[in-house]
Amino acid sequence: MIDHEVQFKKFLQKQGLKLTRNRARILEAAFSVHEHFDAEKLYDLIKADNVSLATVYRTLPLLLEAGLITRTVRIGGRDRFEHILGHPRHAHWLCENCHAVIETDLSALLPAINKEARALKFDIQNISINISGLCWKCKGGANDSQ
Secondary structure, X not given: OOHHHHHHHHHHHXXXXXXXHHHHHXXXXXHHOOOOEOHXXXXXXXXXXXXXXXXXXXXXXXXXXXXXXXXXXXEOOEEEEEEOOOXXXXXXXXXXXXXXXXXXEOOOOHHHHHHHHHHOOOOOOOOOEEEEEOOHHHHHOOXXXX
16 A cells, blocks of 8 residues: 555544545545646546545545645635645745746755744644745746736
């Protein structure tokens, strides 16, 4: 079994739930996407397997609570997610015009963040940095979607 499947199965067992075929398929789809996704994107990937959109929406909170995915941004009225198991911490740069999401590594900022946390006697559980503005294409007028 793959690490994320083992972790999800253990989480579900603690909740008194089972790893059903549909939940396993949704988990597999979430980890097959290497970009930000929403419920509809996952559904598009697995609808041929007779998994309903409602089941996708019911499973996403379980994946969140299990620590396998995180809600990253809300764009166009939809929550976007990404799988986080084994992913380095990163910042999200959100273009307000074309809705592009660009990621950059946080390794340069982590020492300053950890220093501030120690000064505040704060135990960091999660770091989420979202920065909004205009991407270089939109700022320079090179984006056709304007």
